[in-house]
Amino acid sequence: MDAPGTQGGLFDGGALQLADAQLTYLPDWLDGATADDWLHRLVEETPWQQPEVVLFGRQLPVPRLVAWYGDPEARYRYSGMTHQPLPWTPLLGEIRQRLVNTLGQPLNGALLNYYRDGQDSMGWHSDDERELGAEPLVASLSLGGVRRFDLRRKGTTRIEHSLQLEHGSLLVMSGQTQHHWQHQVAKTRKPCAPRLNLTFRLIRTPL
Ligand SMILES: O=C(O)CCC(=O)C(=O)O
């Protein structure tokens, strides 16, 4: 029997039972061999960047490496800047097509985040930028080391649910999720393998 708030017991056919949220977690979306292959190729072929953000008046590099890919119109604002997408590589085009087949929804951009070790992280946020529309669709594919993904209600500080995002897993956030909830990938002192996360999105209103 799982304790409340842990992974088992929360899911019913992949759907996370969380009020005012639409979350589906598919731990085995991708087979292990393909997940290994995609991880290694993407780490190698991606022109990683580490943009700087202004935080408390200081300019600091984000604590992870990033890249933005997409259709030409899929300009996207993150870390305080508007980013022109890199054109899809053959591999990313293939991944996108597999996701579109799974979701039955179009996707026109992907943010790649590379967490080199436990000190790389992503702070609390909602993916609620205007260009994602009223009900943002975010399909998040995790490759590599397992990291904890936390959820809290907007305006609160208590973590209500956590997920261990596994190698080859897919987490889909949709509906009202970004209106009511924030998520993070916190730093950890536990040793962990490098992790690559790809969040595919649908940019609905080109800037
Ligand atoms: O790395 C993750 O699992 C989360 C990434 C994320 O929240 C984002 O790209 O907006």
Ligand SMILES: [Fe+2]
């Ligand atoms: Fe996010």
